Amino acid sequence: MQAPPTDDPLTGLYSRSVLDEIACHEMAQARRAGEPLTAALIGIDQFQTISDMFGHAAGNAVLCAIGQLCQTTLRAPDMVARYGGEELALLLPATSLTQAGPVLERLRKNIMAMLVPDLQGRWVVTASIGAAEFNRDDPDIAAVLARADSALYRARETGRNKVELGLAA
Numbered sequence: 001m002q003a004p005p006t007d008d009p010l011t012g013l014y015s016r017s018v019l020d021e022i023a024c025h026e027m028a029q030a031r032r033a034g035e036p037l038t039a040a041l042i043g044i045d046q047f048q049t050i051s052d053m054f055g056h057a058a059g060n061a062v063l064c065a066i067g068q069l070c071q072t073t074l075r076a077p078d079m080v081a082r083y084g085g086e087e088l089a090l091l092l093p094a095t096s097l098t099q100a101g102p103v104l105e106r107l108r109k110n111i112m113a114m115l116v117p118d119l120q121g122r123w124v125v126t127a128s129i130g131a132a133e134f135n136r137d138d139p140d141i142a143a144v145l146a147r148a149d150s151a152l153y154r155a156r157e158t159g160r161n162k163v164e165l166g167l168a169a
Helices: 015-033 045-055 055-074 097-113 141-157
Strands: 037-044 077-085 087-093 126-134 161-165
Touching: 015 037, 015 077, 015 087, 015 141, 015 161, 037 045, 037 097, 037 141, 045 055, 045 097, 055 087, 055 097, 087 097, 087 141, 097 126, 097 161, 126 141, 141 161
Parallel strands: 126 161
Antiparallel strands: 037 087, 037 126, 077 087
């Protein structure tokens, strides 16, 4: 059996399997040190419409641009991974949910301000973001990401282009 790729071939970001590996290490570190850890999911709003109107290459360009923006906006210890489809996952070590809120809001605004040449200046890209904080009782990153996904769902259901912070487990 071949080992999973380290990078997502489209975006060059970490793959979901690498996210799982690194998250396991970060959760153990957070437990030992008693530090917070926040995970977030970014969903590109109306991604299918972008691909339908401008083509799949434009959709891919949007996904890559947001990935690159995340990497340049976040700190060196933070992690950005392709979660699946048009979603990216973030792992923010030593960051509480309260601390993550303003960071994620700044990221959301930066996404809205970015220009993607493939969209020919005719579309403003927006994203919805859901975040959740690691709880010492969480068995794995899937539990944290499930709460972040619920928060992302709320952001999308209540108007999109917003950050929703998840509830504690």
